[in-house]
Amino acid sequence: MIAFAVRRFIxxxxxxxxxxxxxxxxxxxxxxxxxxxxxxxxxxxxxxALREQLGLNDPVxxxxxxxxxxxxxxxxxxxxxTGLAVDRVLLxxxxxxxxxxxxxxxxxxxxxxxxxxxxxxxPDRWLSKFFQTVSLIGISLPTFFVGVILxxxxxxxxxxxxxxxxxxxxxxxFWSTGLLTVSGLKSIILPAFTLGMFQLTLIxxxxxxxxxxxxRTDYIKFARxxxxxxxxxxxGHALKNTLVPVITVIGLQLGQVxxxxxxxxxxxxxxxxxxxxxxxxxxxxxxxxxxxxxxxAVFFVAINLVVDLxxxxxxxxLRLDRAVAQGx
Amino acid sequence: xNFRKMLLLLAIGTTSATLATGVAAEEFRWAGQGDPSSMxxxxxxxxxxxxxxxxxxxxxxxxxxxxxxxxxxxxSWAPVGSDGWRFNLRQGVTFHDGASFTAxxxxxxxxxxTGEGSDVGTxxxxxxxxxxxxxxxxxxxxxxxxxxFPNEIANWMIMDRDWAEANGATSASKExxxxxxxxxxxxxxxxxxxxQADVRTVLVANDGWWDTAEHNVTRATYTPIGTDATRIAALxxxxxxxxxxxxxxDVARVNGAGxxxxxxxxxxxVIMLGMEHQNDTLHDSNVTGxxxxxxxxxxxxxxxxxxxxxxxxxxxxxxxxxxxxxISPGANGFKDEFNTRLPYDPDRSRQLLADAGYPDxxxxxxxxxxxxxxxxxxxxxxxxxxxxxVGIQANLQTxxxxxxxxxxxEDDFDMYLLGWSxxxxxxxxxxxxxxMHTPDPEKRLGSWNFGKFSNATIDSLxxxxxxxxxxxxxxxxxxxxxxxxRDEVAYVPLHVQPLVWxxxxxxxxxxxxxxxxxxxxxxxx
Numbered sequence: 001m002i003a004f005a006v007r008r009f010i011x012x013x014x015x016x017x018x019x020x021x022x023x024x025x026x027x028x029x030x031x032x033x034x035x036x037x038x039x040x041x042x043x044x045x046x047x048x049a050l051r052e053q054l055g056l057n058d059p060v061x062x063x064x065x066x067x068x069x070x071x072x073x074x075x076x077x078x079x080x081x082t083g084l085a086v087d088r089v090l091l092x093x094x095x096x097x098x099x100x101x102x103x104x105x106x107x108x109x110x111x112x113x114x115x116x117x118x119x120x121x122x123p124d125r126w127l128s129k130f131f132q133t134v135s136l137i138g139i140s141l142p143t144f145f146v147g148v149i150l151x152x153x154x155x156x157x158x159x160x161x162x163x164x165x166x167x168x169x170x171x172x173x174f175w176s177t178g179l180l181t182v183s184g185l186k187s188i189i190l191p192a193f194t195l196g197m198f199q200l201t202l203i204x205x206x207x208x209x210x211x212x213x214x215x216r217t218d219y220i221k222f223a224r225x226x227x228x229x230x231x232x233x234x235x236g237h238a239l240k241n242t243l244v245p246v247i248t249v250i251g252l253q254l255g256q257v258x259x260x261x262x263x264x265x266x267x268x269x270x271x272x273x274x275x276x277x278x279x280x281x282x283x284x285x286x287x288x289x290x291x292x293x294x295x296x297a298v299f300f301v302a303i304n305l306v307v308d309l310x311x312x313x314x315x316x317x318l319r320l321d322r323a324v325a326q327g328x
Numbered sequence: 329x330n331f332r333k334m335l336l337l338l339a340i341g342t343t344s345a346t347l348a349t350g351v352a353a354e355e356f357r358w359a360g361q362g363d364p365s366s367m368x369x370x371x372x373x374x375x376x377x378x379x380x381x382x383x384x385x386x387x388x389x390x391x392x393x394x395x396x397x398x399x400x401x402x403x404s405w406a407p408v409g410s411d412g413w414r415f416n417l418r419q420g421v422t423f424h425d426g427a428s429f430t431a432x433x434x435x436x437x438x439x440x441x442t443g444e445g446s447d448v449g450t451x452x453x454x455x456x457x458x459x460x461x462x463x464x465x466x467x468x469x470x471x472x473x474x475x476x477f478p479n480e481i482a483n484w485m486i487m488d489r490d491w492a493e494a495n496g497a498t499s500a501s502k503e504x505x506x507x508x509x510x511x512x513x514x515x516x517x518x519x520x521x522x523x524q525a526d527v528r529t530v531l532v533a534n535d536g537w538w539d540t541a542e543h544n545v546t547r548a549t550y551t552p553i554g555t556d557a558t559r560i561a562a563l564x565x566x567x568x569x570x571x572x573x574x575x576x577x578d579v580a581r582v583n584g585a586g587x588x589x590x591x592x593x594x595x596x597x598v599i600m601l602g603m604e605h606q607n608d609t610l611h612d613s614n615v616t617g618x619x620x621x622x623x624x625x626x627x628x629x630x631x632x633x634x635x636x637x638x639x640x641x642x643x644x645x646x647x648x649x650x651x652x653x654x655i656s657p658g659a660n661g662f663k664d665e666f667n668t669r670l671p672y673d674p675d676r677s678r679q680l681l682a683d684a685g686y687p688d689x690x691x692x693x694x695x696x697x698x699x700x701x702x703x704x705x706x707x708x709x710x711x712x713x714x715x716x717x718v719g720i721q722a723n724l725q726t727x728x729x730x731x732x733x734x735x736x737x738e739d740d741f742d743m744y745l746l747g748w749s750x751x752x753x754x755x756x757x758x759x760x761x762x763x764m765h766t767p768d769p770e771k772r773l774g775s776w777n778f779g780k781f782s783n784a785t786i787d788s789l790x791x792x793x794x795x796x797x798x799x800x801x802x803x804x805x806x807x808x809x810x811x812x813x814r815d816e817v818a819y820v821p822l823h824v825q826p827l828v829w830x831x832x833x834x835x836x837x838x839x840x841x842x843x844x845x846x847x848x849x850x851x852x853x
Binding site for chain 1: 359365366372373374447448449450451509524525526527528551552553554555557558561562564565566567585699728729730731732733734751762769772775776
C-alpha cells in the first residue's frame with residue numbers, strides 16, 4: 001500500500017512536469033499580452049520595455065526554468081492583466097468551482113443511480129424508456145446550449161432563478177460559500193444542473209447496463225433460488241457488484257467536471273477557476289493559465305489516487321490477489 | 329421559513345462571516361463585457377478602465393453629453409504666453425478621504441502620469457514641465473504651441489499626493505502592484521465601496537461631491553458578464569438595469585420584450601481596410617516579385633469594389649454610417665465634403681485592375697480579427713466576396729485579437745481590417761499621427777501604420793497641424809491631408825461602428841459616442 005502510494009507520488013510529479021512544460025510551450029501561441037495591457041497610444045519603445053521587464057524576450061526554455069524555479073519556491077507569479085498574485089486569485093476562485101462541481105456530481109449520483117437501477121430492473125416499463133430518451137438528449141446536447149435555454153426559461157420567462165453569478169456568499173476563513181444563503185442556493189441550481197446533466201446520463205446508462213449484465217449471472221439466479229427477498233438480491237448482490245466501474249467513472253468524471261466546468265462557468269458567469277482561465281486565454285495572461293493547468297493536473301492526480309485506493313476498499317479480490325502474489 | 333432562519337443563524341454564527349449587497353431604494357446595477365484591469369487611473373489608457381474610473385476620479389475637464397469640453401476640477405483654462413496653458417482650479421473640493429484638493433495634487437498627478445509604469449504618458453508628450461503658480465492655479469509649459477492640450481487630457485484623472493505617498497502608491501508601475509490598483513481616493517461623484525476583480529464592484533454616491541448631483545443613484549453595482557446571451561438574460565429578468573453592449577442581432581428581441589429599450593448611437597470608431605504599401609512582394613499571391621498594392625490604381629480598384637451599403641444593410645443590420653474619412657462626424661476637423669466615398673463600381677474596378685496590368689486580378693493574404701470589432705469576421709467575409717467579383721482573390725485568415733496584433737506588427741499581411749477611435753482628443757490629427765504618418769519610432773509617430781503608407785507632404789503637415797493655433801489655417805492643412813489620403817487611397821474607410829446599449833425603461837441614462845458610461849447621468853425611477 002505504501003509502496004503503491006510512493007510510486008503514485010513519483011508518477012504525479014512526472015505528470016505535473018509534463019503538463020507545465022506542454023502548457024508553457026503552447027502558451028507561446030496564445031498571443032501577445034502586451035497589446036492588451038496598454039492602450040493603443042502607448043509608443044513602441046514602451047511596449048518593448050514592458051516586454052523586457054516581464055521576461056517575454058527570453059528564450060522559451062529559460063522562461064520555463066524561471067517559472068519552475070519560482071513555482072518550487074511557492075511563487076506563482078502575478079497576473080499580467082490585473083497584477084494580482086496568481087495563487088491568491090486562484091485560491092479565491094477554487095471554492096466556487098469546487099462547490100459547483102461537487103453539487104453537480106452529487107446530483108448526478110443521487111438521481112443517476114436510482115434511475116439506472118430502475119431501468120436495469122424493469123427495462124420494458126415506459127418510465128425506463130422515458131429515462132432512456134431523456135438521457136439521449138442529455139448526452140447529445142452541448143452544455144452551452146442547455147445553459148442558455150435554462151437561463152431563458154428560469155430567468156426572463158418564469159423569473160424564478162438568478163441567471164448569473166453566485167449570489168451572496170459567506171466567508172469562512174479563506175473559503176467562500178454560496179451554500180449558506182438563499183440567493184447562493186438559488187444561484188447554484190441552474191449551473192449545477194447544466195454541469196451535472198452529462199454525468200447524470202452517463203451514470204444512469206452505466207448503472208443500467210451493469211445491472212442488466214449482473215442480473216444475468218449465475219450467482220443472482222442462485223440467490224433467487226435460495227429464496228432471498230428481491231430487495232436483498234437487487235441491492236445487496238446486484239447493485240454492489242456494479243459499483244466498481246461506477247465509482248471509477250464518478251471519480252474520473254469529478255476531475256472532468258472540475259477541469260471542464262469552463263463552459264458552464266462562462267455561460268452563468270460563475271466566478272470559478274474556469275471563468276478565470278477563459279479570461280486569461282483572451283488576454284494571453286500566461287502566469288494565470290500555467291498555474292490553472294497545474295492546479296487542474298493536481299486535482300486529476302489526487303482524484304485518480306483516491307479512486308485507486310477506493311478499489312481496495314470495495315473490491316475484496318484486489319486485496320486477495322495482491323496478498324497471493326506477494327505470498328507466492 | 330425555518331430553514332431560512334437556520335441559514336441566517338449559521339451565517340451570523342460564523343465569526344469572520346461577511347454578507348455582501350443589501351438593497352437600497354435607488355440601487356443601480358449594470359453589466360458590461362469586461363472588467364477594468366485596475367482601479368489605478370494611470371495604469372492603462374484603455375476605454376474600459378478610463379470610463380469606469382471616471383465615476384470615481386475627476387479630471388481637470390470633462391466631456392458633456394455632446395462631447396464638448398466642460399469645466400470639472402478646472403474652472404477655466406487659457407493659453408499663457410506663447411507656449412503654455414494656464415488652468416484655474418476649483419476651490420473647496422475634497423477627496424473622498426476628506427483631504428482638500430490643490431494645485432499640488434495636479435502637479436503630483438502630472439508627475440505620476442508621466443512617470444514609470446504609467447500608460448497615459450503620451451497625453452503629455454508636448455509638455456516640457458508644469459509650474460504651480462498658487463494653490464489654485466497651475467501652468468503647463470509646452471515644448472511648442474499645442475492648441476489641443478486640454479482635449480488630449482480630457483481623460484486624465486487627478487489623485488491626492490498625500491494619500492498616494494502615505495500608501496506607497498506614487499507610481500502606477502505594473503511590476504510591483506501597489507495600493508492604488510485596488511483602492512481609490514478621488515474627488516468624483518462615487519466612492520469605491522468594495523471590489524472583487526472580475527466578479528463585482530460596488531460604488532456608493534459621494535455626498536460631498538463638489539457638483540450638484542443630476543443622478544439619484546445611491547449605490548451602483550457593476551458585474552462583468554462575458555457571454556452575450558447571459559448578459560441580455562440578466563437584463564430581461566430584471567437582475568440588472570443596464571447592459572453594454574448587446575449584439576446587433578438581439579436589438580429586435582430586446583425592443584420587443586416590453587419594458588426595455590435599446591439605445592443606439594454612432595461610436596467614434598471608424599472601421600477600415602489597411603494595405604501593404606512598401607514591400608516588394610505580397611505574402612500569399614499568384615503574382616510574384618511585385619506588390620500590386622503599391623499601384624494606386626489597384627488600391628482604387630479595391631475601394632470601388634466594396635459595396636458599403638450592402639455591408640451596412642446585411643452585416644451591420646442597418647446600424648452603421650458609411651465612412652469616407654478615418655474620423656467620424658462630430659470629431660474636430662471633420663468635413664462632410666471629404667467624407668464622400670469612392671462609389672461602388674465593379675466595372676470601374678475591373679478596368680483599373682486591367683490598366684494596372686492585372687486583367688485577371690491577383691490573389692492576396694487578407695488578415696482579419698474575429699473578436700475585436702462588431703461582426704468583424706462577417707465584414708471580412710463580405711469584402712472577400714466583393715473583391716472576388718472584380719478578380720481579387722483574397723485568402724481570408726481570421727484570428728483572435730491577441731494573436732492578431734503581433735501578426736500585423738510582424739508585417740505578416742497583404743491587407744487587414746482595423747478600427748480606430750481618435751482617443752481622448754477626438755481630433756482629426758489623432759489618426760494622422762498614428763495611421764498616416766510614416767512610421768518613426770523616434771518621433772513616436774505612425775506606430776499603427778502597419779502598411780507603412782508614406783507621403784512626404786503628410787509627414788510635413790502633421791507636426792504643423794499639431795501645433796497650429798489658428799483654427800482656419802489648421803483646418804486647411806487637415807483638409808489637405810484628407811485630400812491626399814483619398815487620392816492616394818492610404819486606407820479604404822468602411823463604416824463608423826455603432827454603439828448598442830440596452831436598458832430597462834425605469835432608468836434614464838446617456839450614451840456617450842466614445843462608449844464611456846457616466847453614472848452621474850443616471851436616474852432610477
